[in-house]
Amino acid sequence: MNPESLAWNERLIGVEGGIGRLDTPALVLDLDAFEHNLRAMVAIARAHGVKLRPHAKTHKSVAVAKAQLQAGEVIGFCCAKLGEAEALAAGGIDSLLLTAPVFVASKLERLVALHARVRELAVVVDDPLQVEALSATFAAAGRRLTVLLDVDVGSHRFGVTSVGEGLALARRIAAEPALEFGGIQGYAGSIQHIPDYHARAAAAAPVAALLAELRDALRAEGLPCPVITGAGTGTHEIDARAGVFTDLQVGSYAFMDVDYLDCTLTADGSARFRPALEVWTRVLSRHHKGFATTDAGIKCFATDGPLPRVVAGAPEASTYRMFGDQFGRLILPERASAPPLGSIVRCLVPHCDPTINLWDHMVCRRGETVEAIWAIEGRGAVA
Amino acid sequence: MNPESLAWNERLIGVEGGIGRLDTPALVLDLDAFEHNLRAMVAIARAHGVKLRPHAKTHKSVAVAKAQLQAGEVIGFCCAKLGEAEALAAGGIDSLLLTAPVFVASKLERLVALHARVRELAVVVDDPLQVEALSATFAAAGRRLTVLLDVDVGSHRFGVTSVGEGLALARRIAAEPALEFGGIQGYAGSIQHIPDYHARAAAAAPVAALLAELRDALRAEGLPCPVITGAGTGTHEIDARAGVFTDLQVGSYAFMDVDYLDCTLTADGSARFRPALEVWTRVLSRHHKGFATTDAGIKCFATDGPLPRVVAGAPEASTYRMFGDQFGRLILPERASAPPLGSIVRCLVPHCDPTINLWDHMVCRRGETVEAIWAIEGRGAVA
Numbered sequence: 001m002n003p004e005s006l007a008w009n010e011r012l013i014g015v016e017g018g019i020g021r022l023d024t025p026a027l028v029l030d031l032d033a034f035e036h037n038l039r040a041m042v043a044i045a046r047a048h049g050v051k052l053r054p055h056a057k058t059h060k061s062v063a064v065a066k067a068q069l070q071a072g073e074v075i076g077f078c079c080a081k082l083g084e085a086e087a088l089a090a091g092g093i094d095s096l097l098l099t100a101p102v103f104v105a106s107k108l109e110r111l112v113a114l115h116a117r118v119r120e121l122a123v124v125v126d127d128p129l130q131v132e133a134l135s136a137t138f139a140a141a142g143r144r145l146t147v148l149l150d151v152d153v154g155s156h157r158f159g160v161t162s163v164g165e166g167l168a169l170a171r172r173i174a175a176e177p178a179l180e181f182g183g184i185q186g187y188a189g190s191i192q193h194i195p196d197y198h199a200r201a202a203a204a205a206p207v208a209a210l211l212a213e214l215r216d217a218l219r220a221e222g223l224p225c226p227v228i229t230g231a232g233t234g235t236h237e238i239d240a241r242a243g244v245f246t247d248l249q250v251g252s253y254a255f256m257d258v259d260y261l262d263c264t265l266t267a268d269g270s271a272r273f274r275p276a277l278e279v280w281t282r283v284l285s286r287h288h289k290g291f292a293t294t295d296a297g298i299k300c301f302a303t304d305g306p307l308p309r310v311v312a313g314a315p316e317a318s319t320y321r322m323f324g325d326q327f328g329r330l331i332l333p334e335r336a337s338a339p340p341l342g343s344i345v346r347c348l349v350p351h352c353d354p355t356i357n358l359w360d361h362m363v364c365r366r367g368e369t370v371e372a373i374w375a376i377e378g379r380g381a382v383a
Numbered sequence: 384m385n386p387e388s389l390a391w392n393e394r395l396i397g398v399e400g401g402i403g404r405l406d407t408p409a410l411v412l413d414l415d416a417f418e419h420n421l422r423a424m425v426a427i428a429r430a431h432g433v434k435l436r437p438h439a440k441t442h443k444s445v446a447v448a449k450a451q452l453q454a455g456e457v458i459g460f461c462c463a464k465l466g467e468a469e470a471l472a473a474g475g476i477d478s479l480l481l482t483a484p485v486f487v488a489s490k491l492e493r494l495v496a497l498h499a500r501v502r503e504l505a506v507v508v509d510d511p512l513q514v515e516a517l518s519a520t521f522a523a524a525g526r527r528l529t530v531l532l533d534v535d536v537g538s539h540r541f542g543v544t545s546v547g548e549g550l551a552l553a554r555r556i557a558a559e560p561a562l563e564f565g566g567i568q569g570y571a572g573s574i575q576h577i578p579d580y581h582a583r584a585a586a587a588a589p590v591a592a593l594l595a596e597l598r599d600a601l602r603a604e605g606l607p608c609p610v611i612t613g614a615g616t617g618t619h620e621i622d623a624r625a626g627v628f629t630d631l632q633v634g635s636y637a638f639m640d641v642d643y644l645d646c647t648l649t650a651d652g653s654a655r656f657r658p659a660l661e662v663w664t665r666v667l668s669r670h671h672k673g674f675a676t677t678d679a680g681i682k683c684f685a686t687d688g689p690l691p692r693v694v695a696g697a698p699e700a701s702t703y704r705m706f707g708d709q710f711g712r713l714i715l716p717e718r719a720s721a722p723p724l725g726s727i728v729r730c731l732v733p734h735c736d737p738t739i740n741l742w743d744h745m746v747c748r749r750g751e752t753v754e755a756i757w758a759i760e761g762r763g764a765v766a
Contacts, residue, residue, distance in 0.1 A: 002764040004466065004493045004496075005493075022489065080708075080709040082387075083388055086387050100678075101668060103725065104406075104665055106405065106406035110388075157668065158670075159670070160670070161670050284483060285509055287539070293540050295766075296765070299765050302686075303687040304686040324538075325736045325737050329540075353708045354682055354686075357682045358741070359763065360763050380385060381384065382385065382408050382678075382741075383385050383678075
């Protein structure tokens, strides 16, 4: 937490042009771009008759979830961890899907408590032991939990690995009075970032085919799938068109990042989503030719993917590297001089999910004015 | 924040063997190893007549700082960011050095407020503009701030780059009635992780020589240096022996990490410090030969350096990779089978500082019992 920095930035809310006085480093959301992105995804969902179940692992924020709800076509939210779901539920979000198995003893009591607090809660499973743990817990609590079958569609991270295994596990779920079989999840995480749209579409086709095959096999056994959930920002258009998914688990589209900027996300090659999320940093030192030291480093940016991209406040073609845990290195093109000490440099976030998870708040701007500061309540809710 | 997970783990405090029921993932500190590390560093300081000014950028925790104070030889704490210093001051830590320049308008008011709250506060500078900003602010507030001269000893991140520039800036500081010239800082961040002790010592020698030259030049101008501060865990023994530093800014020694395990930290090659900090994760899925999916990924481990190292709970020679933002991939040696679903796997943290910055709490164990849970108050205090 950074309460004194937050207090300073809160004083800027509503002050025209106040963003220039921002205490830095800060995570800054461009509301115009963000709202454009929400509308663009809603339009795709409407055009293809699918619903949205945005993945809150990306933002972990009640305010963002509420904006997504308000934009339309949202039937609920995904969470990767129980703690994320608890954070959203505490803020009034009442339809939640846990997209990874939750079955360890330390979490079952919490899962029941969460179930009592929300309108809809569903959990995925990929192993009979998980079904047993959930069934015993919810039977003892006198409650009924919706359970989805997780299908491995190529990432090999979670999920049953064949239609036969899926059928067997679905029967196990359906046989438990305390559980309701809710459908299937197939999230192809490993193909979301294939840069070329058509190569990505080719990789996504067998995913939809496998899910359709399993759906039909389940239906033939009298186990209909009211929910077939999956997809991400990378395959959102492909999966919306596929006619198999009932809802899309999209996350990054709301913010975008350097990672996704290198991917063509639409069949016609147009840019559907705008980069909306930046880290604003200031120049702290400039003693050397060719670079300057800024106030945002490894603790401000995800370091698992590309580097941050400089978009304003520095000479064109400037680049950015980490300069240790706390500082950044603004690398200047030849013959360019460094921006003045104390001036703001704006960087697109490299990979949005783990970058957001470093911050407790995001500063929301409308042009040059701070409109709001949103809490990231689920930050660090990894358990 | 992860309040429900925290509440579960708090219920384990004092329960014999309770660590086995830990809600995961969790950051776990082995208190025996941690206390050993504190004592080992105190012994080095005493042997060579230097003091310790532990760097709180590593831990950002009041409880850790208090343990360091209690262990001895600590004259104060370093902070890389103003927000870290505010977090420590709120917990009663009253001697603080800000090891990077603080001079931007949004921070000056906070700096004055912090100055009023602690017994000792010092800030480093490397530019006349910073001196002007601090002087004007503290003069207006009717206060006197201790200012140290930051010297570039090879990282090129901050610091004056020559003895001449250092002399000129020190004169500027000394000429301001609202500022007190406190001495010099020379932190050789770029050499701390040179694996070989003697290669590291060779790189550290010119650092100490430069600081001694500047110290003597300042003294000749009637500007004594009561403080010559620098060093890190990598050069702690080398810099303690050098006879130039008055105090050592050590951080990682308290915890250790995979990064430092690959460095020989002592002249005689012995392992002075013990790995004390781990992330405990559980197995969530095991559908494939050769690996299993665990509950700790990019949001639980720093990804700027080496990978986490598996130390318990999995077959010998197992390794660990990220399996996306939320999950880990425990890679098993040939023919080994995966640990059971739900079982705990223990991993040494890869790079301690940015790993700790992902967590709001650390679970402190004594053997198999949870002894305490310490808050990381300054987590995310990057501004």
